Amino acid sequence: MDNSPNTLFVGSLAKGLKILRAFDMNETEMSLSELVRKTGLDKSSVQRLANTLYLEGFLYKDGVTRRFKPSLAWLEMANAYYWSDPLVALAMPKLIDLSRDIGETVNLARLSDGHIIYVFRLPNTRSRFAATIAGSKLPALGTASGRAILSTWDPASRANALRDWPTYAATPATILDRDQIAREVEDAVRNGYSITHGQALVNEISIAAPIRDASGRATAAVQCSVSGLQWDHDRITANIVPALTNTANSILIPSRAGYPNADMNDQ
Amino acid sequence: MDNSPNTLFVGSLAKGLKILRAFDMNETEMSLSELVRKTGLDKSSVQRLANTLYLEGFLYKDGVTRRFKPSLAWLEMANAYYWSDPLVALAMPKLIDLSRDIGETVNLARLSDGHIIYVFRLPNTRSRFAATIAGSKLPALGTASGRAILSTWDPASRANALRDWPTYAATPATILDRDQIAREVEDAVRNGYSITHGQALVNEISIAAPIRDASGRATAAVQCSVSGLQWDHDRITANIVPALTNTANSILIPSRAGYPNADMNDQ
DNA sequence: CATGATGTATCAAATAATAATACGTTGTAG
DNA sequence: CTACAACGTATTATTATTTGATACATCATG
Numbered sequence: 001m002d003n004s005p006n007t008l009f010v011g012s013l014a015k016g017l018k019i020l021r022a023f024d025m026n027e028t029e030m031s032l033s034e035l036v037r038k039t040g041l042d043k044s045s046v047q048r049l050a051n052t053l054y055l056e057g058f059l060y061k062d063g064v065t066r067r068f069k070p071s072l073a074w075l076e077m078a079n080a081y082y083w084s085d086p087l088v089a090l091a092m093p094k095l096i097d098l099s100r101d102i103g104e105t106v107n108l109a110r111l112s113d114g115h116i117i118y119v120f121r122l123p124n125t126r127s128r129f130a131a132t133i134a135g136s137k138l139p140a141l142g143t144a145s146g147r148a149i150l151s152t153w154d155p156a157s158r159a160n161a162l163r164d165w166p167t168y169a170a171t172p173a174t175i176l177d178r179d180q181i182a183r184e185v186e187d188a189v190r191n192g193y194s195i196t197h198g199q200a201l202v203n204e205i206s207i208a209a210p211i212r213d214a215s216g217r218a219t220a221a222v223q224c225s226v227s228g229l230q231w232d233h234d235r236i237t238a239n240i241v242p243a244l245t246n247t248a249n250s251i252l253i254p255s256r257a258g259y260p261n262a263d264m265n266d267q
Numbered sequence: 268m269d270n271s272p273n274t275l276f277v278g279s280l281a282k283g284l285k286i287l288r289a290f291d292m293n294e295t296e297m298s299l300s301e302l303v304r305k306t307g308l309d310k311s312s313v314q315r316l317a318n319t320l321y322l323e324g325f326l327y328k329d330g331v332t333r334r335f336k337p338s339l340a341w342l343e344m345a346n347a348y349y350w351s352d353p354l355v356a357l358a359m360p361k362l363i364d365l366s367r368d369i370g371e372t373v374n375l376a377r378l379s380d381g382h383i384i385y386v387f388r389l390p391n392t393r394s395r396f397a398a399t400i401a402g403s404k405l406p407a408l409g410t411a412s413g414r415a416i417l418s419t420w421d422p423a424s425r426a427n428a429l430r431d432w433p434t435y436a437a438t439p440a441t442i443l444d445r446d447q448i449a450r451e452v453e454d455a456v457r458n459g460y461s462i463t464h465g466q467a468l469v470n471e472i473s474i475a476a477p478i479r480d481a482s483g484r485a486t487a488a489v490q491c492s493v494s495g496l497q498w499d500h501d502r503i504t505a506n507i508v509p510a511l512t513n514t515a516n517s518i519l520i521p522s523r524a525g526y527p528n529a530d531m532n533d534q
Numbered sequence: 535c536a537t538g539a540t541g542t543a544t545c546a547a548a549t550a551a552t553a554a555t556a557c558g559t560t561g562t563a564g
Numbered sequence: 565c566t567a568c569a570a571c572g573t574a575t576t577a578t579t580a581t582t583t584g585a586t587a588c589a590t591c592a593t594g
Contacts, residue, residue, distance in 0.1 A: 007575075010319045010551070012582065016280035017323050020344065028351035033540060044584050047542075052277045056284050066541065070348040072379045075386060077287065078345035079402025081337040084295035088400070093393045100391065112339045119342060120400070122389065124367065126360045133355070133387070134401065135346025274544075277582070279551065299572060311553050314573075333572065 015041055016049045020058065025130070029062075029069035078134065087220055088119060091211070091251050095222065098247045099124055102240055105131065107223045109145035109208065114165035116143045119220075128201050131225060139166045141181050142174055144196045144208035145221035151188035152210045152218040158185065173198040192245055195236070203228040207240055209248035214255040222248040282308055283316045287325065292397070296329075296336035345401065354487055355386060358478070358518050362489065365514045366391055369507055372398065374490045376412035376475065381432035383410045386487075395468050398492060406433045408448050409441055411463040411475035412488035418455035419477045419485040425452065440465040459512055462503070470495040474507055476515035481522040489515040 022030065022038045030038065035046045050068055053059040059068045082088050091108050099106045099122040108119040116138050123132040130136060140146025141162070150158050162185070167176050175181060188194035193209040200206065205228045210218035224244050226236065289297065289305045297305065302313045317335055320326040326335045349355050358375050366373045366389040375386040383405050390399040397403060407413025408429070417425050429452070434443050442448060455461035460476040467473065472495045477485035491511050493503065 007551090008315050008318045008573090009322065010279050010283065010315050012277050012279040012551080013283035013316060013319045014323055016277065016283065017320075017325060023347040023351065025346070025350045028347070031540075032542095042584060045582085048275050048277050048582080049280060051275045052280045053284075055276060056281055058284060069351045070344070072348070072377060072384045072386075074344040074348040075384060075402035076404060077337070077341040077402070079292070079400060079404070080290040080295070081339070081341040082400040082402070083292045084290065084336045089396050092390075092396060092399050096390050096393055096399070110339060117339045117342055119339075123359075123363050126363055129356050129359060132359050132363070133346060133349040135342035135344070135349070137343060137346070274582090275542090279581080300570075309553060310572095312551085315551075 012049070015039075015045060016053060019046065019049050019053060023070050029067045031065070031067045035068065082120070085119070087211070087251070087253065090253070091220075091222070092120070094247050094250055095120075095122055098222070098224075098243055101243050102224065104240070105225045106244075107145075107225065109143070109221045109223050111140060111146065111149050111219045112137075114140050114161070116140045116145045116221075118223075125227070127204075127225070127227075131201060131204070138170065138200055139168055141165050141167045141178075142170060142196075142199045143223075144194045144199070144206035145223045147181070147185050147188050147194040147196070148208040148210040148221045148223075149218045150185050151192075151194065152212055152216060154217075170200050171198050171202050173202070175199065193241055197228060205231060205236065207236060207244055209245045211248050211251050211253070213253045222251075279316070282306075282312060283320060286313065286316050286320060290337050296334045298332070298334045302335065349387075352386070354478070354518070354520065357520070358487075358489070359387070361514050361517055362387075362389055365489070365491075365510055368510050369491065371507070372492045373511075374412075374492065376410070376488045376490050378407060378413065378416050378486045379404075381407050381428070383407045383412045383488075385490075392494070394471075394492070394494075398468060398471070405437065405467055406435055408432050408434045408445075409437060409463075409466045410490075411461045411466070411473035412490045414448070414452050414455050414461040414463070415475040415477040415488045415490075416485045417452050418459075418461065419479055419483060421484075437467050438465050438469050440469070442466065460508055464495060472498060472503065474503060474511055476512045478515050478518050478520070480520045489518075 018039050018041065019035060022035055027034070027038060032046060032050065035050060036043050039046065050059060054061050054068065058071055058073050060071045061068055088108070095106050095108060103124055105121065105123045105125060105127060107121045109116045110119050118134055118136045120134050121132060140149070150161055153161070162178055162182050167178070169176060184194065193207060195205065195207045197205055204225055206223055206225050208221045208223040211220040211222060212218050222244060224240055226240070285306050285308065286302060289302055294301070294305060299313060299317065302317060303310050306313065317326060321328050321335065325338055325340050327338045328335055355375070362373050362375060370391055372388065372390045372392060372394060374388045376383045377386050385401055385403045387401050388399060407416070417428055420428070429445055429449050434445070436443060451461065460474060463473045465471060471492055473490055473492050475488045475490040478487040478489060479485050489511060491507055493507070
């Protein structure tokens, strides 16, 4: 496949990871042959690799159906991530306060390769399941968080992102026109926050404010999601935006002592 | 090491996983040589494996310090887990309601190999960071959730667990005496819930109710954590316990069509 | 009962991972 | 200012490990 024929590259490990990545929202548990189909790997390889993952506790295996699925070890990995990302510890208490304040769902979003990943979420109302769990991934250009982040970038980087980042539809209302998205980002530059209607879920309004680093540039955002059936633009501007932007602005990312602010996560 | 000399076992993959597991609460980012020390693997192996994990996007690498740390891919794995565990979708909306009701932190806890893993958490008050992030792992016998779960087991299995499961201290107040823990479990059998004081965090009171499957046996629990400085036993019994047990009882795990209720996760 | 799909087990062949070694850089101590 | 130690990186011959073809077992279907 895409194996670098590099001597510093362990193909078997990469194949194993490919099996881990085969599980997602749509494929929550898979048989051996389904894994073969989805990964494109050899049957024998999948057999050995999946078995290894099973023996190592990274996959559960149903004794009856023989199907594999993710194990709780996957959550322990998330836990290790949470400890490793300084922004999480920094933002968590403030987002908890914000969540209590406005009584609506708030999220911490991070940028990763043109996509937004929700790092943690504090749901306050029943909502679509997808909107309540961490680790969800969306094209950044289609999210309030992505646009809020972009609004802090210099014009050149912004233009590149607006040209290169992916866009695909999540709901019928998803905006795919890059010029229109560019205008939304311009709005965010002026306002200090971004707002979207039904981009990820129908009738969901998202409001996001960027979390700037010492240089003023953002790679993360605080996002609030509310129901379009219960909130209109005026009430959002009055009751949510101030608290949201305050929260985002109060999160001060320390530039690493000795080094310029190099962030491992962004871009 | 502990390699099964099995032909269905891929050693390189297992070593790669060992590197992933090296990251935890205490070691959030590691250099090459730190990884060598922590994993016990050969320097060259770690070099190749870590490099592979980096190329595959499972580790970030700081360009300046050359240190590795978990990537956002670890959260995407958590996301796949959430989709794969039917209990999560079942419990999430009810826990959100519960969280609003009582205004305190509620968790979904799962049993895994004598330990409790917090599957998701809905924090409502600032608290110790460790208590706000998913994927945390604690010895089941030391947690309200673990005891609530055990209280639903038949006496024989319960006795085995009380004998075999690990116990180690998380706070100075942690109870390590297995006879005393057995009495706490007996209390839970009578009451339908379990309550602990300062077992995981100082001054934290935890209350947990078991989530029973069709046979009446539990491998998961709803847990609520409150501050011992603000809550006493009476108020907890009056204001939290009813809502908590109601919530837990309202979560009905469907036995899989055609199969007896075989759960891949437990024991 | 035959057929096809799937999970499991085995084994010879050779590819792909190994670990020793050497090199370049950085930071510290003498 | 030099020497040394610690670390990350690169290279290579050797060999062990992974490979994938094959065969067998089990189960569901018509």
